[in-house]
Amino acid sequence: MVDNDCIFCKIAGGEIPSDTVYEDDLFRVILDLNPATKGHALILPKQHYANIYEIDEDTLQKLIVLAKKVACAMKDTLHCDGLNIVQNNGLAAGQTVFHFHLHIIPRYEEDGQDLNWIPGKSDPAEQKKLAGMIGAAIK
Numbered sequence: 001m002v003d004n005d006c007i008f009c010k011i012a013g014g015e016i017p018s019d020t021v022y023e024d025d026l027f028r029v030i031l032d033l034n035p036a037t038k039g040h041a042l043i044l045p046k047q048h049y050a051n052i053y054e055i056d057e058d059t060l061q062k063l064i065v066l067a068k069k070v071a072c073a074m075k076d077t078l079h080c081d082g083l084n085i086v087q088n089n090g091l092a093a094g095q096t097v098f099h100f101h102l103h104i105i106p107r108y109e110e111d112g113q114d115l116n117w118i119p120g121k122s123d124p125a126e127q128k129k130l131a132g133m134i135g136a137a138i139k
């Protein structure tokens with residue numbers, strides 16, 4: 001399904017032009033308009049899925065294989081020193097475009113970016129409880 005009101009559906013379908021890195025039947029890989037670093041790319045499925053909860057497993061499996069290929073191409077061409085793969089779900093997690101996409105962000109020594117979180121403290125009893133709770137809900 002494609003959502004006629006979704007900008008990433010339009011970009012993935014070629015209706016809105018983009019700096020396309022790669023395209024096949026299922027995906028378009030584009031450069032981010034506001035790149036965190038040089039080469040920051042987005043993998044867009046051509047079908048509309050709002051987030052990780054909606055995307056089907058078959059598409060997701062193919063997407064992660066493509067992510068590896070893009071990552072290797074970046075390493076070879078951009079000679080980046082590292083690489084982050086980021087995927088946001090929901091406003092609280094920083095998602096701004098509600099069409100599933102995977103960020104592939106090449107990293108360079110001293111690129112000035114900070115994608116890290118602030119490490120917290122864990123409580124052993126709560127950790128045990130959480131591990132059991134989440135694990136029991138995996139379908």
Ligand code: AMP
Nearest residue numbers: 031032033034035088094095096097098
């Ligand atoms: P997120 O915050 O995970 O939803 O990421 C959305 C990303 O899409 C941001 O990094 C934006 O810079 C990027 N973006 C938004 N509109 C466009 C566009 N027209 N072309 C390329 N990238 C875009």
Ligand code: ZN
Nearest residue numbers: 006009048099
């Ligand atoms: Zn869409």
